[in-house]
Amino acid sequence: MKLLTLGGLRVDGATYRREKPLLLLAYLLLEGPQPRRRLADLFWPDAANPMNSLAQNLIRLRPLGAITETDQRVEAHLPCDAADFRAHHRAARWTEATTTYTGEFLEGLRLDLTPDLEEWLLDTRDTLASEARAAHLTLAEHHHARAEPTPAHAHAERAYRTPGAPPCPPEDLTRLWHLLGSTDHPLTLHLRRDADDLGLRLPTPTPPTPDHTLIGRHAELSTLTGLPTGSVAWISGPPGIGKTTLLRALTRHGWRLLSARGGLPLATLEPLSPHPLSSTADALNLLRDTRLKLAIDDWEDCDDTTRAALTLAARQTPGATIAITARHPPTIPTPHHLPLHSLTEHDLQNHPGAHAATGGHPTLLGAYLNGTPPDRTLDAHLRHLGDDHRRLFLALAAQDTPNLSATRAALNLSAATLAGTLDTLTREGLTTPDGSIRASTPARHLLDTHPLDTTLTHLHLARHHPHDTAWPHWLAARDLWEDHDHTPCAAAAHWHADQEMKRGYPAKAAKTLEVAPQTDEVKLLRGWALIYSGEYQSALDCLKKVPDSAEEQVARASVLFRTGENEQAYQLARPLRQGNSEVNAHATFVLGLLHRHREEYEQARQNFRRSAHLWYLRGNLFEEVQSLSLAASADCRMKQSEPDDAFAPILVRAQGHPAAEGFVLINYAVELEHAGQHTQVVDLLQRAAEHMGESGNLNGVAIAANNLGLRYHLDGNTHLAKRWYRKSIDLTFRTGDIRLLGLALSNLSELEVDLVGLEDALMLLNESGQSATVELIRRNLAENVKAIRVS
Template structure:
């Protein structure tokens, strides 16, 4: 017993026809269990006693035993309905099965007078179900159109337009119908033009009609079949849509007879060869003795058993005819000529620029592409017909740069056997490789873009099962769907990804990654270092203060970050106190702490101590796998060696070479190099070339501090050469870059140079006071000595 609602209201296997109880039953089937009072107020709002009216109609449903369950104040339908089955088929991507149920508009022909609320529900439900039926027709129409099967494609397109109960086609559906019918003389094209005009739409001009089955890229196979001698059988294998039928169609121009497979009666496939009915396999073999006959038979699997038995005998006896058979599977009978068909290569499609990139060489997608149908829509229709598991797996693979089959299986909750079988089908269809790599990447990405919510959910499931080192792109794509329990895995993946970006020399990217990640302590610590490396010491200090507001109780890694912030911000007094605190912890100094000790010694003019510390820091950085940081320490050693009288080119030769793989760190190396060149009065040509490389690289890597330091030193070079106009320009460029970085020392140094150049004694005095107050007494004294010199 089943409730039937499409095209009317009835109950399968009964003569029950009471309209109001059936409407009530349909409502419960679609909307689920309902409170009695809601049903009474919706169905009988004007009745003297709505609850009594409901009770009477429930009594009228009792002849349908077990159709309704009444439980206290709620009512529930237990009878299955065609609408439920219809929607199950639609959700499971079975459009053909869904349409077998859609025999008319929902509850069409009811003669009841309905109140406005109930009538609105009925009309809305009718329209919603009709839209789903139209979508199913369109999906099938596009699938057949892509395969060049115009008759079923046009039939489904026409049914889509005239779907019972559906509203007029919206613009998107009109475009889809036009892609199928526009290039033809189908009567519906005139209606589509009129509808588009009424909506103010411009339909594209119909593309010139192409041959139904254009043969592209199969010249070798065609030549091999044409050269077959009499008595030989060739087996052509490949998944549906790979071009087997198209290849056979091309044989008609070479004297071949092409017969499609027919199931049912014995020898039905071979029957067109004979003017008389075929009674046995022997009769069929007699037909195949003609050595002049070249016979192509399409689709082994759909042939009747007797035909397959006759062809098996022919393969053993070689009766005389030349035979080609297409099949989805490898040869099922003995033959020396097996032609497996695969996706077309880029070379095969050289005459069609852009076709391989758009379709991956898959013939079904190619046919759609050449006919003007978007390949992603054709791909969607093809996957829908393959089944829901195939579609889910394909989209999950499409969402990954490098497929991880273990993570994909877990994300889709597939058994190992189901994954293997589904992937095997996709591979045989020419859509993927056995390892899960897509062959149709462009339409796959377009298909993902066309379904953003589904794609986001796919990324979330993948993120939860991918290893830490590959999960972050999926977490990021699924950001709107994160749940609280996702925090640890998501934060760990973001931290790993950002750490790799830092090591490759892209701290700005790392900072952006960590900014959107869950803000665990580990994430915030690395984010602070990333901000610091981008030159944004103020932001880094803010992260430190917001995370640990009580400085004495900060964990050691946070104390180290705070010390690095103090150095960048130019607060030497704070830096000195923080380093003393770190020393009192009793833990051996790490690379960063050693480097910071070296920077403090350098700022205080203790060059020998600084050199020793920088050498130690370099060794520690390399042992910790941080070669980029090591080259910065080594460049400072080189700079101190130049101060001791070494040649700048010799001192920096190795570190300049070692810094090439690390562009951001190379800015620091070059800054120290050009400073040394300026200090040693190197030739202008060498100095200017080095400065130009430094400021260019700083701009490319968005290193504000590095660029500011380079422009400042370049300004000093012009200042010493008495090119005051150029010096002022470079100092101002440096000031512009350093603004907002929070680097007090560098800002004061640049401002003092510009004040000296402009002879602004008041500004110079204020700058020196500021530097002294921040602990830069050595720098302040050096500036004063240089002015008095």
């Protein structure tokens, strides 16, 4: 027995006509187990004894054996067409869903219903009908994309006229217009009228791809047309890969095309004979005609007898030349097997942008060429394949490099389900066996059109990806983080930002950590990222929120030196110099900066070399190169090396790392300037500014700009000197480097003969503890030379 609610209300397999009990049964089957009191109040609110009325109607349902009762709850157990429809729709089984939907929900019900019950009935009717319309539209778009106008139009009309559905909303009218607007279908008049009523402007319709369009299959066509007489060729590939289109192209070369027909024996071959075929022998006689060139489309859907006849013909070498399409490799003996795959860029060279937009998948290509958005066609195709296929495809599309283990866990798929689903997507030409997406552009568009689903997918992926690949998914799912996500999310952000810093992009690292959950580890690393970006005040503010520790202490020492607090930096760094940890490496580097600032070059060189060695052991290229560069500067100042010899191997070491390379170029240029070798200075500093800008290090750009201003200043090019000095000042106001700000201001003041401005700049430096720098400036002014020593 089965309860039928679509198109009426009755029990299939039993004679039962009591509407009120059947309505109660329908409610229970669709809404699940219910409290007795709720049912009584919903169905019989005005009865003298609602609970008694419920009991009487439950007694009337007992002959069906569909009810289970307790003192408190009632539950129903019986197949129901509406429930089946819902299951098919939710699983994206569109053909089964449209077949199950046979009419509007509870059509013709004669009962007087309470307002609440009537509202439930109407809401359920609208929902089921709208879902049926959506299923028909999906199937219509699927057939439209495959240039199958007859089923496309049939489903479009059934979508418009879905029994029980409310009037088409604007988005559905637009979809129907894309399907029918370029035809003379009678429904186009209704679509225009409905659009006018809504004030909707209908877009340009998308015509179906012409039946005989053949793109990129000319080699296969040439092979088939050149087959020797009596040959059998097998053309394999998944649905939508272009098998039917290839056979249609054969008809222009004198081939007869027969589509598979199931049911009666030899139904597929029946059109070849003017008389009914009564046996396999009759079919074999037809296939002995050497003039016959026969194309059979869709082996799997042929009737059994036709398949048997074709198998015998292949073994006996028929007179006819036969081409058979199938979804799977050959099941009959033939040396001529043509497996079809997605089209290549070379195949689509006459259609610019087509391969990038579709991945060469013929179904998506058809949509692209006729103007239908490929993502909509892709979505229809995926829904046609099934819910698991769509979920897996979108999860793979959301990953730059698919992690199949994490994907399986995120989607809660068994290993067998994942393997089978991925195999189908691969055979469909949508993915590669490792999970990479072929149709990447429409896949991205499809993700963008379902933002909530995409965000949830990213969240599930983030929770199952290893920490070294999880951060992009955590970031994409930021709005959905829960409390228990914070720890793994912070760990993933920390790893990701650390890699960005090691590659020479501290500004990117700072932005990454800014949006991560603010654990102590995240705040400390963000402080370092801000230091290397030259945003010193922001770094200090960030480090104030980190608990006291050796790691926090050495970070603070680093930023304090750069903001002119030399003595405080020294007191923090000195106790931490012994050992082989990162803290010791940082502390040794800060001490090197302090000795360099005091022009104690031998002590500076020793500290920088030790720091470089410690960073080399830890595999941190940026820190190592930074230390090596300053050690080379110290060598140059002590006249133990020439700049070209000292910096050449370090530049090789820094190549490909923008922040490190920019740092080396600045120090190289400064030492050339100090040695009086000016030829390369401008070029080196301009390259340094570009590298520092690429890495996001504003302070590095400011240092390069100040030194460029100095070079143009000394060359007498006041216009360019002012421009670069002002750029340095503007950037330094943002970074908080007081020493560099004072230097740039004093340089500009000297250039503009602004003695008041010069004294103000020197006072700023004095007040920030930069008395040594002030003395150096005064000494250089007296000598009319300004060699800037800035790291």
